[in-house]
Amino acid sequence: MSLRRIVIRYAVVTLLIAFVLGYAVKGVVEKRAYLEAIDFFQYNPNAGKAMAAAEKLGMDPMEYYVRYIAPRNHPELGMSSLHVGLKYMAATLRDLFLSSGGHSSWNYLYGTATPSWGYIYRTLLFLLLADVSVVFLALLLSFKAVRSERFYGFLQMAARTFNGIPVWFFVVLFFLIIIYSPIPSDLANGLKGSGVETLAYFLFPVLSVLLVASWGLAEGITVVMREEFAQPYVEAKKAMGLPERRVKRHVVRASIVPVLHVWLQNFIEIQTLILVVDYLFRLNGLGTILASALVITPDSVFFYPKTFAFVVVTLVLLNFLVSLTVELLAIKLEPRGVA
Known part of the structure; x- marks a missing residue:
C-alpha cells in the first residue's frame, strides 16, 4: 500500500x-x-x-x-x-x-548550456558528501540528546535557530574566511581539476549545508527515539533484568524504520540547499545549470524550459528511486511486521 x-x-x-x-x-x-x-x-x-x-x-x-x-x-x-x-x-x-x-x-x-551527465555526477557527489556528513553529525547529536534532557532542550533551540538562517549566509561567511585568511582563494573560485583533487573544493560547500541541515534531522531522530524509549515494552524488558545495552539495541532496531522516513524527508529538503550552494560556489552542477535557465537582461527576460526540465526531471527521478528504496527497506526491516 x-x-x-x-x-x-x-x-x-x-x-x-x-x-x-x-x-x-x-x-x-x-x-x-x-x-x-x-x-x-x-x-x-x-x-x-x-x-x-x-x-x-x-x-x-x-x-x-x-x-x-x-x-x-x-x-x-x-x-x-x-x-x-x-x-x-x-x-x-x-x-x-x-x-x-x-x-x-x-x-x-x-539555451546556452547543454545538459550532460557531468552536471549530474558533480551534484550527486556533492549531495553524497553533504548527506553523509549531515547524517553522521545528526546521529551524534541525537544520541546525546536522548541521554540528556538538558542537551535535548539545546538541540531544539539550535534546530529552530539554524533552520531560520539561509544557507547563503554561511556561504558568504566562508567566502570572508577564505578571503581574509591564508586559505587558498581557489576554494572560492569554482571547481577545478579532476578526480580526488576536486574533493577539497567541496569542503566549504559541505560545511554550509551541514550547519543548516543537521540540527533539524538530529531533532527528528531524537523525537523518534525518545518516543520509542517511552513505549511500555522498554520498561517490561528492564523489569525482566535485561542489560541496558540490550534494551537500547531493541529500541534502536525498533526506531530504524521511522528514522529512515525522517531521513528521507531531510534528504529531499537539503537538495534545495545543494542547488543554492552549488551555484554560489560555482561547482558546475545542477544548481549552476539551473541558474542558466533564466537569464534577465535590461531589455528582456529569457527562460529556457528544457534546461529547467533537465534539473527538475533529474531530481524527481532521483527522489522517486530513493523513496522506493527506503520503502522497500522499511518493509524488510520493520521489526513488528507489516500489517
Whole structure:
C-alpha cells in the first residue's frame, strides 16, 4: 500500500511539473512564432492571402499566423500544456540516456548550456558528501540528546535557530574566511581539476549545508527515539533484568524504520540547499545549470524550459528511486511486521 502511495504521489508530481513545463514551453514557442510572423509578412509570397484570411475572420494578422500557420512548424501550439510538458519531459530523458549530441529543432529551448551527465555526477557527489556528513553529525547529536534532557532542550533551540538562517549566509561567511585568511582563494573560485583533487573544493560547500541541515534531522531522530524509549515494552524488558545495552539495541532496531522516513524527508529538503550552494560556489552542477535557465537582461527576460526540465526531471527521478528504496527497506526491516 505504501509503495502504491509513493507511485501515486510521484505521478501527481510529474503531472504538475509537466503542466507547468508545458505552459512555459508553449509561451517560449509562441514568442518565437510571433518573431517568425514578422519575416513571414515581409517576405513570404503567401502573406497577402494570410492577411486577407485574417481580415475575413476579424483577427490581427500576427495572431492569425500564430494560431493557424505557426502550428505547422510548431505543433506544440496546438497541444494542451500537459501534453507538451509530458512530451518534453520524455524528450529530456531521451536526451539524457540516448544523447547523440544534438537536439533537433528545439535546441533553442536549452539555451546556452547543454545538459550532460557531468552536471549530474558533480551534484550527486556533492549531495553524497553533504548527506553523509549531515547524517553522521545528526546521529551524534541525537544520541546525546536522548541521554540528556538538558542537551535535548539545546538541540531544539539550535534546530529552530539554524533552520531560520539561509544557507547563503554561511556561504558568504566562508567566502570572508577564505578571503581574509591564508586559505587558498581557489576554494572560492569554482571547481577545478579532476578526480580526488576536486574533493577539497567541496569542503566549504559541505560545511554550509551541514550547519543548516543537521540540527533539524538530529531533532527528528531524537523525537523518534525518545518516543520509542517511552513505549511500555522498554520498561517490561528492564523489569525482566535485561542489560541496558540490550534494551537500547531493541529500541534502536525498533526506531530504524521511522528514522529512515525522517531521513528521507531531510534528504529531499537539503537538495534545495545543494542547488543554492552549488551555484554560489560555482561547482558546475545542477544548481549552476539551473541558474542558466533564466537569464534577465535590461531589455528582456529569457527562460529556457528544457534546461529547467533537465534539473527538475533529474531530481524527481532521483527522489522517486530513493523513496522506493527506503520503502522497500522499511518493509524488510520493520521489526513488528507489516500489517
